[in-house]
Amino acid sequence: MGVKLLLDKAHVEGIRYFDVYRREGGYRSVEKALKEMTPDTIVEEVKKSGLRGRGGAGFPTGMKWSFIAKPEGVPRHLVCNADESEPGTFKDRYLMEFLPHLLIEGLIVSSFALGSNATYIYIRGEYAWIPDILEQAIEEARANGFLGKNILGTGFDCEIYVHRGAGAYICGEETALIESLEGKRGNPRIKPPFPAIKGAWDRPTVVNNVETLAAVVPIINMGGEEYAKIGVGKSTGTKLISACGNINKPGVYEIDMTISVEEFIYSDEYCGGIPNGKRLKACIPGGSSVPILPANLLLKTAKGETRYMNYESLSDGGFATGSMMGSGGFIVLDEDQCVVRNTYTLARFYRHESCGQCSPCREGTGWMEKILKAIDTGKGKMSDIDLLWDIQRRIEGNTICPLGDAAAWPVAAAIRHFRDEFEWHVLNPEESQRRNYGLAHYADAREVVA
Amino acid sequence: MVKFSDDKINKVNEIIARYPEGKQKSALLPLLHLAQEEFGNWLDVPVMDYVAELLQITPIEVYEVATFYSMYNLKPVGKYMFEVCQTGPCMLRGSDDIIAYIGTKLGIKPGETTADGMFTLKTVECLGACGYAPMMQLGKHFREHLTKEKVDQLIEECRSKAAQNN
Numbered sequence: 001m002g003v004k005l006l007l008d009k010a011h012v013e014g015i016r017y018f019d020v021y022r023r024e025g026g027y028r029s030v031e032k033a034l035k036e037m038t039p040d041t042i043v044e045e046v047k048k049s050g051l052r053g054r055g056g057a058g059f060p061t062g063m064k065w066s067f068i069a070k071p072e073g074v075p076r077h078l079v080c081n082a083d084e085s086e087p088g089t090f091k092d093r094y095l096m097e098f099l100p101h102l103l104i105e106g107l108i109v110s111s112f113a114l115g116s117n118a119t120y121i122y123i124r125g126e127y128a129w130i131p132d133i134l135e136q137a138i139e140e141a142r143a144n145g146f147l148g149k150n151i152l153g154t155g156f157d158c159e160i161y162v163h164r165g166a167g168a169y170i171c172g173e174e175t176a177l178i179e180s181l182e183g184k185r186g187n188p189r190i191k192p193p194f195p196a197i198k199g200a201w202d203r204p205t206v207v208n209n210v211e212t213l214a215a216v217v218p219i220i221n222m223g224g225e226e227y228a229k230i231g232v233g234k235s236t237g238t239k240l241i242s243a244c245g246n247i248n249k250p251g252v253y254e255i256d257m258t259i260s261v262e263e264f265i266y267s268d269e270y271c272g273g274i275p276n277g278k279r280l281k282a283c284i285p286g287g288s289s290v291p292i293l294p295a296n297l298l299l300k301t302a303k304g305e306t307r308y309m310n311y312e313s314l315s316d317g318g319f320a321t322g323s324m325m326g327s328g329g330f331i332v333l334d335e336d337q338c339v340v341r342n343t344y345t346l347a348r349f350y351r352h353e354s355c356g357q358c359s360p361c362r363e364g365t366g367w368m369e370k371i372l373k374a375i376d377t378g379k380g381k382m383s384d385i386d387l388l389w390d391i392q393r394r395i396e397g398n399t400i401c402p403l404g405d406a407a408a409w410p411v412a413a414a415i416r417h418f419r420d421e422f423e424w425h426v427l428n429p430e431e432s433q434r435r436n437y438g439l440a441h442y443a444d445a446r447e448v449v450a
Numbered sequence: 451m452v453k454f455s456d457d458k459i460n461k462v463n464e465i466i467a468r469y470p471e472g473k474q475k476s477a478l479l480p481l482l483h484l485a486q487e488e489f490g491n492w493l494d495v496p497v498m499d500y501v502a503e504l505l506q507i508t509p510i511e512v513y514e515v516a517t518f519y520s521m522y523n524l525k526p527v528g529k530y531m532f533e534v535c536q537t538g539p540c541m542l543r544g545s546d547d548i549i550a551y552i553g554t555k556l557g558i559k560p561g562e563t564t565a566d567g568m569f570t571l572k573t574v575e576c577l578g579a580c581g582y583a584p585m586m587q588l589g590k591h592f593r594e595h596l597t598k599e600k601v602d603q604l605i606e607e608c609r610s611k612a613a614q615n616n
Binding site: 075084085086087088089090093118120124125126127128129161163164165166167168169180181182183184185186201242243244245246250251252284288329331333337341342345346348349352353355 | 468470473475476477478479480482483505507511514515518519520521522536537538539541542543575576577578579580581582583587589590591
């Protein structure tokens with residue numbers, strides 16, 4: 001069993017309620033932070049911990065916090081990004097549903113560190129039952145003196161409000177989220193200015209993912225240096241992985257980033273292998289926008305080294321032969337799955353979610369969807385494959401926000417690694433409607449080794 | 451006439467108070483949710499105009515938001531809306547079959563409503579339940595690990611609920 005810092009109490013009965021959570025040691029970090037530490041020393045601890053943003057970008061949290069501007073007389077805000085919408089990702093939902101007080105605790109400490117007296121949780125609209133859970137936790141925390149005016153007699157005031165979105169992936173991008181919080185369409189802003197200088201209502205704002213803010217709790221409790229000892233290299237602490245697709249045990253797992261991808265997929269402690277004795281074909285290891293990898297490159301790097309479940313190892317080889325940790329949305333495809341169809345559904349997703357501001361993304365995502373649909377349904381041409389490559393290349397890097405990149409990468413990686421499957425669809429339009437291409441040369445690395 | 455009850459007006463004021471003074475427009479998304487629940491599960495133009503009035507913003511500011519987000523219904527929908535996810539992770543676990551099955555069973559295509567106004571079938575993009583696929587949103591909650599048998603049960607459940615309410 002690996003180290004667990006976030007989910008260690010997830011199965012304690014009644015942990016959703018304050019009394020049980022408190023009895024299990026909850027809210028100690030608030031007492032420590034507000035009574036024994038200053039905002040600056042908290043930021044220092046988070047820096048020492050090496051914590052990186054758990055929403056997908058992996059930016060160092062302590063550094064992000066240190067950027068917040070502190071102009072005299074201007075309120076600052078912390079906003080929790082609970083707009084979890086990256087296909088394959090459902091870890092924040094799990095945290096909020098089963099451990100709401102862990103998030104509230106992390107929010108109080110982080111609000112104190114950043115000087116936020118009004119903190120917002122921006123939650124995706126479809127998680128419609130979760131605001132009730134969070135609001136109950138907020139009320140309980142308030143009733144016990146951990147929220148409201150003069151928290152624990154320290155003079156610090158803090159309110160937490162839940163703000164429900166209404167269905168828009170783009171609002172997970174922090175400036176789109178801020179626009180949406182202000183009651184507007186979720187159109188990302190041009191940066192600079194960054195939210196740390198001019199965010200919600202033009203005030204200095206920090207936006208952090210749910211899991212990131214929950215991780216502040218163990219960091220304060222154990223100290224940043226101890227936290228940094230868990231994991232490897234720049235992948236410190238633990239990470240929640242939401243595993244789905246063709247595996248025996250889909251779900252949310254907390255890993256300490258030292259386990260191999262192979263162990264994660266096949267061990268009974270985690271995914272439990274692939275159902276019905278099927279073989280592994282491919283995997284999208286960090287949410288739908290990161291490059292898909294064929295089995296042979298997933299389990300071992302191009303250099304033949306074991307690939308591990310951490311930031312550095314998953315990206316080993318760059319986009320040519322590697323992928324990314326991303327949000328931790330781990331999607332497994334077995335030998336019966338069609339990479340063309342899977343890529344088509346993702347292209348459709350990004351077309352649906354493009355905000356429409358930048359023409360490369362607005363137009364390009366639609367073109368990619370149309371072409372992929374044609375290939376998937378046996379109506380594609382050989383030149384379409386090069387056209388797809390060309391379109392994704394022209395979207396990447398040419399948009400205000402990373403949605404363009406997120407739409408381009410899955411298409412690029414699918415063609416890079418599975419071009420023969422696309423060609424087979426074009427050359428065998430009828431057969432491709434009756435059966436899947438299968439494994440071809442993307443053999444399960446385990447069998448090759450054996 | 452489109453008007454919230456006093457109870458709901460209190461809720462509206464409570465929501466507006468969550469945001470900085472003068473920034474009441476921030477309450478737009480929550481208020482549109484409230485209005486949709488209250489006024490027949492969709493946002494007719496008079497409803498949007500009413501929300502604009504409550505927030506002292508122009509109607510266009512409401513329209514442009516209502517048309518941007520996928521959860522606001524801009525035309526009437528059935529009493530029960532089956533919002534079935536069709537994105538990659540659900541597709542890998544058979545969502546195509548589930549969508550086709552519901553369509554056949556109810557005699558409608560995605561985007562359509564049954565003639566009796568009971569059911570709407572809508573395909574949606576990733577709802578964050580990939581580990582419990584295939585799935586749908588039904589009202590406030592998710593229905594997960596869908597099978598054809600579960601779909602049959604759900605349809606029955608909705609029909610008997612509707613019969614009880616009549």
